[in-house]
Amino acid sequence: MKTMHLSLLFAVALLTACGQSDQEAAAPVAPATPEDQLRLAIESAKAGDMITVPEGKLAFDRSLTLNASGVTIRGAGMDKSILSFKGQLAGAEGLLVNASDFVIEDLAIEDSKGDALKINEGKNITVRRVRTEWTNGPATTNGAYGIYPVQTENTLIDGAIAIGASDAGIYVGQSKNVIVRNSTARLNVAGIEIENTVGADVYNNEATENTGGILVFNMPDLPITGHSTRVYDNQISGNNTANFGAPGTAVAGVPAGTGIIINANDKVEIFNNRIGDNNTGNILVSSAFSAQYKPKETAPNFDPYPENIFIYNNEMGPSGAKPDRDYLDAVRVSVFGADGSLTDVIWDGIVNTERGDAPVICVQNGESKLLNIDAGNEFKSPSTDMAKHTCELPKLPEIVLASS
């Protein structure tokens, strides 16, 4: 006993002499504010965690970042639990998520400097009843994207609200198997944008008061080429907000007053929507050559042409009376007269000449006409001849998500 006692003493003395402090290992002290509590919960999250956001406005001066998969962040409601980034000093997003099996619901993200909610590379993503908003209304200085999943798979955006984004309110990029439904996009440059995405169903949404309501785009120089998007049962009206996108962005080329615009994307099906009161046109279909981002030569391995576009059974309201492009207005006057309006569907008419007679755009939409503005030949021979557009295309399969 005595020996043991001595050696213990000796050890203690040595420890002290070595300057070894005796502090306890990290036992994180509970932070005082709800902001600090939420930040710590997100930083320390593990699979299976449910992080609750309390009611009230939580103010942050820098981004929140979640890296753990299998986490749910849940607030008390889109108007009750608000993450405010007004005056943000650091970080390019409000909330950045680099994870899979992620659910976020019932909260709002307001006034982030950059994107409000970015989800980069993950599977099984659910964004439900989330509002992203720039509260000062449309402004070029607003953040680019509201809800922004990119390189995701199996993604559901349901019952969301996106307001005031200087690029797209809801922007799904380079993703696979996506549903955007029951959501509202207002006062953004682009309301809902599906870009370089394979397999998307966009339905039962309201896209109103944007510059362009719903966009289906393909951009060059990316590993994924998008196709197979269905846009149906949406209300897409009154998208006449002046374009406030930053010059140089793809959306800065979107004319104000556009309902739907398809650019360089393939296999797009547009049906059962209510589309109207869009001053440039209800549906625009264009090649990359009509977009302002066109470089001197098209990127290698990039298909600049929209193909296999099927438009049917939409309820079309008035449109095209006041197009937001001089060249479109000139075509309007020359084809339809000073008081006339452009047709429901407007196409730049630029085709892949190697494609032969395969249909590019099929329209089965009652009285709706398609106007080919002949943009490839300096608008010399605009045409409303429907012969090449009275056709049908195979219908696309429904998107089924594992998580819905």
Next chain:
Amino acid sequence: MSVSAWRPFTLLLVCFLSACAKEVPLPSAETYPAQLSAWNLVWREGESLKVHQSAFVYDVNTPLFSDYALKLRTLFLPGGEAAAYHDTEAFDFPVGTVITKTFFYERGADGSLTRNATWSGDASAVNFTTHQIVETRLLIRQAHGWDALPYVWNGNDAELAITGKLIKTALDGDEFAYLVPSRNECAGCHVTNHTAKALLPIGLKARHLNRLEPAGTHNQLALLDQRGALTGLPELDDVPTAVNFADTNQPVVARARTYLDANCGHCHNAQGAADTSGLLLDALATDERQMGQCKAPIAAGRGTGGRLFSVVPGQPDASILLWRMETDDPATRMPEVGRSLVHAEGAALIREWIDGLPGEC
């Protein structure tokens, strides 16, 4: 587990044999110490900043710009173990390896922080009187992979700050918000393969380390090899080298490429977090379009600065890449994390590089 319970017998033995060489612990991820001093790697003694006697103090050819902070880097390998060399990727380090990086500023004559530092790179010249020591970041090699931890200096020790910290300060009178990245923001850069989501060291690659030791005359890789801390090192002539971006004796292209590699390549690589942009700026990138020439932005938002292409040869002021380096707006500046101030010297180099590129868009 408390700090005092770590390997007490080993500690006892070490104290006997080497007059108290400090033990570097390897706590589990759940028990990381709240104070930096518990790691025994970097600590304060009086006004001096002390470094573990077995830690290797190193430097990189071209550092990541971090708001003009000076950086003291140390590498500690567990006794007798070695890292495995790799030509292009981070070396493979044994479990128990701990890397530290301490960020600090020199004080000017009036005590305020200055970017006009004269530090030689000598660790013993760093102290709490002449310098403001801000934070120490750790990378810890566990069996499950690497963990990153930020510690923020506060008086005599630095405290674990998992959530990071925004510190409002000034450099030569310019006020700015210095960001100590949170643990997850550390991963924002160190997860260089964003698909695999594995965290890795960035600077501990052959091309960055192939240089003289700081304030010394020996090649760092040769030194590691001599100490038995590195296996598989080829002849030095066969080891890739990144240039020093500030070395005007080197070609502008090499300086620009190494700068972009060190400052952008951790995200802008083919597997990185920023592969979503299609813009690749790491050392392995070869395709001119992928490297930005006449390449349209994808999701830059107002980060375009109103410009159409990432890099327009001969036209730096038409190039988005330069815009994002020359702005300090949090929404559009690049890199997204860890820079508040504009790196004037870095931006000037990229300007010179773009200016000299042939061709047009």
